[in-house]
Amino acid sequence: MPICKLCKINEANKTGSHNVPFFLMRSVDNEIGKRARNKELGFKISGNDVKGYFGQSVLREKLVEVFGELPDEELENRESSIIEDYIFCKSCEDKFGEIESGYAPTLTKIGEGVYNSSGKAGESLIFWIGIFWRVSVSDEAAFKMQKKDENKLWLLLNHYMNHQDAYAEVIQYQEVLGNIGYKIIRSPGYAEKFNTGSFTIHLSHRQPYCMLLGEFAVFLYMKKTHLNGIQQSFYTFEKDLPLAPVNTTNKDEEILSLNHDEFSKRIDSAAHHMADNRKRSMNEFLDSLHVVWGGETKRMHKDVKEEIFNHLAYSNEKLGKKYTNEDLFRSAFEVLSKYNKPID
Ligand SMILES: [Zn+2]
DSSP: OOBOTTTSSSBOOOOSEESSOHHHHHHHHBOTTOOSTTOBEEEEEOSSOEEEEEOTTSOHHHHHHHHOSOOHHHHHHOOOTTEESSSSOHHHHHHHHHHHHHHGGGGGOOOSSEEEOOOOTTHHHHHHHHHHHHHHHOSSOSOOOOHHHHHHHHHHHHHHHSSSSHHHHHHHTHHHHTTOEEEEEEOTTHHHHHTOOOEEEOSSOOTTEEEEETTEEEEEESSGGGGGSOOOOSTTGGGTGGGSOOBOSSSOOEEEEOOHHHHHHHHHHHHHHHHHHHHHHHHHHHHHHHHHTTOSSSSOOHHHHHHHHHHHHHOOOOGGGTTSHHHHHHHHHHHHTTOSSOOO
16 A cells, blocks of 8 residues: 555555545535535546546436446546545544644635635645645646645645644744745635536646635745746736735735626636637647548648537537547547548
């Protein structure tokens, strides 16, 4: 059995670890109207594919509605990619749980403009860096922090969680901590009200690291100087960022609140961005298919592509399988079989 990635001592015997805290994730990806664990039902969209996933307790009827009939092995393999086994030991996982329980009550605190979330200084920082770090060390996620940043966060988390006087230990790392800060933009109640949301961490932004998680946008700065760095675009949240206060270890957490209208504009921008990426990679796939088939040019004719995309859009495929690579292959072959040679 592998060794726990946090304490690096015990065996990583914990199964079903939530890399993103359940209480934040459930409003993002749970089956509509369901609040319990193992009820996740969502779609992970990347440039290369759309993949549905679900928790162990989602009812079979619901799965059939979304995915159609699935063979048993697929039922076993489609578990949420934010849930993983054998990453941490039980003791470390429990400590993550305590930190999460400490932060959870702040969700009921709401306010306009900049408000005090009542999240304790230091503890709130540990909570948020824990999420970035866990996703980064996970075997499943595409997001990876820079190694030196990942190590810094590990140092803080490990000392915070595995020493008696945790906060005093953290203070020892004041030099590291003093440089780390974060900003939060939140639209309180948005995820609950609209029963929708996304979870994504920008794969290449590092100054700051940028995460969208349900109704939260979180920006992690590894150095003070990054606060004055070049603006990185992140679903237009970058224009709100100057108004959001920086949180470090010296005062309770402050959050910039956005109303639901404004927040939904940012979410739309995120959805468009993800759809554009997907469309771009589908285009590339069709171009390579065209070349393999013997086309004389490097690109498939745009009308043929359009026909395939229409076929895809109007296919009777269940929502859970729509726009997946399988679905794209099928549509492409059905459309192309009408032609007896590549159209350049
Ligand atoms: Zn451990």
